[in-house]
Amino acid sequence: MSELKLSSGFILDYKDIYNEHCIQSGNVDAMVDKVREAHELAQSMRRTGVVEGHVSKDGTPEPVLFSQLPYVEENGINTPQLMERLERLRQYGRNNFDAVISLGIGGSYLGSKVLFDVQCGSFWNQMSDEERNGYPKVYFAGYNADARYLQGILTRIYHDSDARAKQIIGMVSSDGSDDYEFNMPTDGDFVDRHYDPYKVLLMVNSKSGSTIEPMANFMILENALKGHYIDYEVIAITDTESTENPTILHAMALENGWKTFSVPYGVGGRFSVFTEVSLTMGALIGFDVQQFLAGARSMDRACQTDHVFENPALLSAVLKYISAETYGRVIEVFMPYGDCLRSLSDWYVQLLAESLGKQREHQGPYSRTPVAAVGTTDMHAQVQEHQEGRLNKVVQFIKIKSWGDDLIVPNSYGQFAKLEAISNIGLSQILNVALDSNQEALTSDNRFNMTIELPELNAFHLGELMYMYCWAIFYESILAGVDAFDQPGVEVYKRILGPKIKALKEQK
Ligand SMILES: O=P(O)(O)OC[C@H]1O[C@](O)(CO)[C@@H](O)[C@@H]1O
Numbered sequence: 001m002s003e004l005k006l007s008s009g010f011i012l013d014y015k016d017i018y019n020e021h022c023i024q025s026g027n028v029d030a031m032v033d034k035v036r037e038a039h040e041l042a043q044s045m046r047r048t049g050v051v052e053g054h055v056s057k058d059g060t061p062e063p064v065l066f067s068q069l070p071y072v073e074e075n076g077i078n079t080p081q082l083m084e085r086l087e088r089l090r091q092y093g094r095n096n097f098d099a100v101i102s103l104g105i106g107g108s109y110l111g112s113k114v115l116f117d118v119q120c121g122s123f124w125n126q127m128s129d130e131e132r133n134g135y136p137k138v139y140f141a142g143y144n145a146d147a148r149y150l151q152g153i154l155t156r157i158y159h160d161s162d163a164r165a166k167q168i169i170g171m172v173s174s175d176g177s178d179d180y181e182f183n184m185p186t187d188g189d190f191v192d193r194h195y196d197p198y199k200v201l202l203m204v205n206s207k208s209g210s211t212i213e214p215m216a217n218f219m220i221l222e223n224a225l226k227g228h229y230i231d232y233e234v235i236a237i238t239d240t241e242s243t244e245n246p247t248i249l250h251a252m253a254l255e256n257g258w259k260t261f262s263v264p265y266g267v268g269g270r271f272s273v274f275t276e277v278s279l280t281m282g283a284l285i286g287f288d289v290q291q292f293l294a295g296a297r298s299m300d301r302a303c304q305t306d307h308v309f310e311n312p313a314l315l316s317a318v319l320k321y322i323s324a325e326t327y328g329r330v331i332e333v334f335m336p337y338g339d340c341l342r343s344l345s346d347w348y349v350q351l352l353a354e355s356l357g358k359q360r361e362h363q364g365p366y367s368r369t370p371v372a373a374v375g376t377t378d379m380h381a382q383v384q385e386h387q388e389g390r391l392n393k394v395v396q397f398i399k400i401k402s403w404g405d406d407l408i409v410p411n412s413y414g415q416f417a418k419l420e421a422i423s424n425i426g427l428s429q430i431l432n433v434a435l436d437s438n439q440e441a442l443t444s445d446n447r448f449n450m451t452i453e454l455p456e457l458n459a460f461h462l463g464e465l466m467y468m469y470c471w472a473i474f475y476e477s478i479l480a481g482v483d484a485f486d487q488p489g490v491e492v493y494k495r496i497l498g499p500k501i502k503a504l505k506e507q508k
Pocket residue numbers: 105106107108205206207208209210211214269270354487490
């Protein structure tokens with residue numbers, strides 16, 4: 001039985017990658033020294049926050065502190081005071097804003113998007129205030145330089161704020177009655193905002209505080225809101241370490257008196273989903289931040305053993321590393337099943353690509369190319385290639401064992417045998433047997449694949465899963481001999497882009 005099962009119900013099933021046709025026990029045995037070294041470095045990083053050789057962009061040594069994140073401690077990064085502040089943000093957001101626009105890109109966006117998609121699903125902004133339990137609508141911006149998309153957000157904001165203004169002027173309630181009791185708490189503890197002026201929260205996320213996309217989008221949005229006399233507030237989430245040399249975003253916050261949250265020192269953007277960078281978004285949508293951290297804690301404990309077959313992150317890293325180095329499986333298709341997990345794939349793509357795709361001094365570059373996929377959708381788009389294409393990839397499935405409430409396919413067209421065959425079955429059951437079938441099909445041709453199963457999709461198990469991958473990427477970086485915490489490669493195009501933007505300005 002090749003599976004690692006934690007007491008929480010989390011399962012790492014590696015039988016389809018570790019068997020007589022794929023990775024052999026001898027491959028893992030041959031790595032015993034490297035694995036021990038990787039684990040010792042992990043333990044030392046836990047104790048000291050130091051990863052030898054890691055320096056910040058400006059060349060000075062920088063600690064690596066993501067290992068502290070699951071623990072809420074007085075002297076930690078996530079403190080009890082921060083948890084209280086997040087709770088106050090939750091209530092503040094619920095009582096004061098109609099819409100949140102979260103601006104950020106890469107690590108300042110992707111983790112928050114995962115929390116949003118898992119908690120809120122696809123139709124959050126179409127729900128009524130009551131259905132959203134008083135939490136604001138949420139838009140994401142600043143993850144591209146796309147005028148058409150941003151205009152779309154603005155159009156929605158104008159529409160909703162105009163509708164509110166009409167409501168207030170006409171003193172007609174949203175249900176058409178003339179009952180206008182302002183600001184009376186309804187059944188929940190949120191305030192009914194039907195007759196309050198429309199208000200937007202702009203959450204600007206940027207660790208460096210000057211990334212082009214979020215900052216350009218922010219300035220356009222702010223200008224547009226002002227131009228339409230729409231009330232707004234700004235919260236800045238940035239590196240607040242230095243007040244002498246603040247990031248531009250921090251300087252703007254100081255100048256304008258905006259509230260701030262911090263990208264903690266020693267935590268890179270792609271490892272920041274367990275910090276206030278994403279927990280703020282969690283708070284604003286009523287996501288269970290405490291359970292999310294509890295899941296990460298539980299995973300952290302499971303990852304403290306040096307026994308490779310008992311430590312999920314170490315095992316995952318070792319198998320993926322051997323797949324790449326010994327068997328040429330240099331691509332990883334990350335394929336959760338279920339639409340709300342599509343953004344998890346996007347988050348993982350950045351984590352893997354930016355952490356491991358690196359030059360090495362003597363061995364040439366290391367990388368595994370991540371591919372974002374989602375089941376069942378991509379069974380009808382990518383799977384042909386996974387099944388018959390080059391033997392260069394590992395498919396990583398993520399399965400949710402129980403989706404809770406299901407929808408049953410009715411037997412509406414029983415005269416057609418193919419439709420009758422799928423009737424009286426739950427849609428989630430179809431989702432999971434589709435995953436099982438894909439897995440079996442790949443395995444029938446000895447194509448490398450692994451499956452992680454979560455008992456259900458909740459904050460706890462999501463925390464377990466995302467934290468496991470933070471550690472897995474760290475372990476693999478040690479095995480591969482790369483620094484997981486820098487990204488010098490992205491500076492190359494940035495150096496080219498800067499003058500090109502300057503040239504654009506000069507043409508004006
Ligand atoms: O939070 P920032 O500084 O805006 O950076 C956003 C993203 O851009 C990168 O620096 C790459 O350019 C990522 O590492 C980071 O997550």
